[in-house]
Amino acid sequence: KAGVTQTPRYLIKTRGQQVTLSCSPISGHRSVSWYxxxxxxxxxxxxxxxxxxxxxxxxxxxxxxxxQFSNSRSEMNVSTLELGDSALYLxxxxxxxxxxxxxxxxxxxxxxxxx
Amino acid sequence: xxxxxxxxxxxxILEGKNCTLQCNYTVSPFSNLRWYKQDTGRGPVSxxxxxxxxxxxSNGRYTATLxxxxxxxxxxxxxxxxxDSASYICVVSxxxxxxxxxxGKGTTLSVSS
Numbered sequence: 001k002a003g004v005t006q007t008p009r010y011l012i013k014t015r016g017q018q019v020t021l022s023c024s025p026i027s028g029h030r031s032v033s034w035y036x037x038x039x040x041x042x043x044x045x046x047x048x049x050x051x052x053x054x055x056x057x058x059x060x061x062x063x064x065x066x067x068q069f070s071n072s073r074s075e076m077n078v079s080t081l082e083l084g085d086s087a088l089y090l091x092x093x094x095x096x097x098x099x100x101x102x103x104x105x106x107x108x109x110x111x112x113x114x115x
Numbered sequence: 116x117x118x119x120x121x122x123x124x125x126x127x128i129l130e131g132k133n134c135t136l137q138c139n140y141t142v143s144p145f146s147n148l149r150w151y152k153q154d155t156g157r158g159p160v161s162x163x164x165x166x167x168x169x170x171x172x173s174n175g176r177y178t179a180t181l182x183x184x185x186x187x188x189x190x191x192x193x194x195x196x197x198x199d200s201a202s203y204i205c206v207v208s209x210x211x212x213x214x215x216x217x218x219g220k221g222t223t224l225s226v227s228s
Contacts, residue, residue: 090159
């Protein structure tokens with residue numbers, strides 16, 4: 001079974017631009033979560049989608065948004081990029097929403113650099 | 116405030132030695148606690164998941180313990196290998212459905228030969 005895939009793997013953008021990252025979950029998984037990872041803050045939860053609906057949202061500004069498609073693939077968008085948005089963005093998929101005991105499988109991440 | 120604190124921040128050990136990583140949390144209500152291993156440049160991989168009623172869980176050379184009374188967890192690595200060099204992240208799920216995830220900042224382990 002193929003794992004979680006994220007595209008692109010690396011991205012360099014300029015301040016003020018916007019960016020869209022893509023995540024394809026494991027086949028059969030309906031929940032997709034997004035995380036931001038930086039050396040200073042560690043992993044931080046952005047949002048979770050299940051059946052095309054946002055179920056949970058972390059404490060990030062409205063510049064960060066996402067969506068999920070009917071095939072469970074998900075995209076996240078960051079508008080008006082700031083230098084502080086430079087980070088590794090991780091996507092994780094699981095069978096169901098709500099962390100509970102459902103195992104989360106992470107993708108390799110997209111490394112975003114904002115200059 | 117829900118928090119997860121990990122110690123030490125970094126650790127260097129010789130190959131073949133054992134080590135223990137610590138995780139203290141102040142999370143309520145507690146749902147479950149997970150340990151992840153993250154190799155450089157890759158996404159985290161789950162090692163163990165423990166609920167309130169479990170106090171020990173093993174995954175090969177990795178053994179996690181949980182003391183729900185003191186709100187402490189540890190990850191013990193036995194007979195370390197060079198491939199154990201990674202960041203180890205403790206994550207606590209809060210809420211009845213475990214929907215809120217609180218992450219520790221991780222312990223960076225370096226195993227040298």
